Amino acid sequence: MAVITESAIRELAAIRGERSPITSCYLDVDGRRLARYPDLEHEVDLLLRGAKVRANGEQSVHSDLTRIGRLVRGGIDRSRTRGLAIFACADQDLWEVIELPVRVHSQVVINHVPAVGQLESVLRENEPIGVLLVDRQRAEMYVFELGELVGHSEHFDDLPRDEGPRGQSDRGGHTNQAEARVHQHLKSAAKVAFEVYQEHEFAHLVVGAPEPLAADLTAHLHPYLVARLASQRLGVGVGASHDQVLAAAQAMETTLERRREAALVGRLRDAAASGGRAVLGLPGVLEALGTKRLGQLVVSRGFAAPGWRCDGCDSFVAIGRLCKRCGEEMVEVDDIVEEAVEAALASSCRVEICVDNADLDVMGRIGAFLRY
Numbered sequence: 001m002a003v004i005t006e007s008a009i010r011e012l013a014a015i016r017g018e019r020s021p022i023t024s025c026y027l028d029v030d031g032r033r034l035a036r037y038p039d040l041e042h043e044v045d046l047l048l049r050g051a052k053v054r055a056n057g058e059q060s061v062h063s064d065l066t067r068i069g070r071l072v073r074g075g076i077d078r079s080r081t082r083g084l085a086i087f088a089c090a091d092q093d094l095w096e097v098i099e100l101p102v103r104v105h106s107q108v109v110i111n112h113v114p115a116v117g118q119l120e121s122v123l124r125e126n127e128p129i130g131v132l133l134v135d136r137q138r139a140e141m142y143v144f145e146l147g148e149l150v151g152h153s154e155h156f157d158d159l160p161r162d163e164g165p166r167g168q169s170d171r172g173g174h175t176n177q178a179e180a181r182v183h184q185h186l187k188s189a190a191k192v193a194f195e196v197y198q199e200h201e202f203a204h205l206v207v208g209a210p211e212p213l214a215a216d217l218t219a220h221l222h223p224y225l226v227a228r229l230a231s232q233r234l235g236v237g238v239g240a241s242h243d244q245v246l247a248a249a250q251a252m253e254t255t256l257e258r259r260r261e262a263a264l265v266g267r268l269r270d271a272a273a274s275g276g277r278a279v280l281g282l283p284g285v286l287e288a289l290g291t292k293r294l295g296q297l298v299v300s301r302g303f304a305a306p307g308w309r310c311d312g313c314d315s316f317v318a319i320g321r322l323c324k325r326c327g328e329e330m331v332e333v334d335d336i337v338e339e340a341v342e343a344a345l346a347s348s349c350r351v352e353i354c355v356d357n358a359d360l361d362v363m364g365r366i367g368a369f370l371r372y
């Protein structure tokens with residue numbers, strides 16, 4: 001499977017359909033959603049048929065869509081693949097199929113650039129996450145990347161019988177000794193976590209441990225891990241199955257992502273309100289993009305709007321047809337937002353696609369931080 005990296009996405013984003021448009025196709029092939037393969041084939045068929053209508057007789061795009069249909073009819077191994085991203089342009093010998101272990105939103109985009117927005121989101125929302133589960137005698141460390149287990153380690157410190165896993169020693173004199181043992185155990189757990197981190201780096205660490213242990217554990221964690229500590233309230237504990245741990249980690253990742261988006265939108269609103277380096281709304285964003293002032297783009301998922309693209313001066317506007325900047329006749333495009341996202345990515349701007357953020361929706365569903 002091709003590994004999706006930030007640089008791979010930027011390489012894709014830099015491709016241009018010189019003679020013919022590029023076909024970008026995302027397919028949700030999740031076997032848990034559509035268990036019967038013929039149902040998937042039928043769904044893809046409908047999607048491609050709709051795209052062929054939009055292809056407007058472009059031969060190259062027709063070939064791309066036909067080839068995508070063949071790929072799906074040929075069978076997809078869905079044991080590990082839940083999403084597909086396909087970038088094609090028959091005219092340019094471009095054919096790139098990326099298998100993803102996570103779902104995507106099915107769509108076909110026909111444009112002069114590849115539509116990499118969803119790939120970017122997948123990458124952003126599936127940063128490697130470390131999970132540390134600890135009780136009074138066991139420690140388990142997991143690392144998941146793109147929904148798959150890439151690292152795992154366990155540690156066990158046997159407790160004397162009378163202390164048991166609950167650690168409630170009846171004999172008062174032994175309490176200090178018992179506490180010292182737990183202390184030692186947490187130290188070992190923290191060490192295991194850091195060893196795993198050195199093997200498989202992760203962006204976030206979440207901890208599942210009973211309340212009194214969690215705080216103690218943090219004191220023993222390596223500073224690198226403390227810096228990545230996102231939550232100590234994972235809904236699962238030691239002994240949970242791999243699937244349960246993964247599900248809890250992914251739910252946590254989604255929560256963290258939404259929180260991060262909310263903070264970003266808050267900063268954007270404040271910057272715009274105080275006359276800082278930020279703009280809100282589509283016209284302002286397109287203007288910033290055209291004048292190369294765009295720093296970071298923030299957009300609501302699903303936001304689309306028709307508009308115009310000027311190939312004369314590489315700019316985008318909401319209203320055509322003649323370019324105010326260079327006087328050229330512009331090209332009408334179905335979705336100027338998608339164009340703006342691709343252009344921003346291609347020029348190495350960061351793009352944040354926010355999900356269900358009501359604040360951003362009120363602000364016009366799109367905004368940007370400016371370079372100057």
Ligand SMILES: [Zn+2]
Binds near residue numbers: 310
């Ligand atoms: Zn122009």
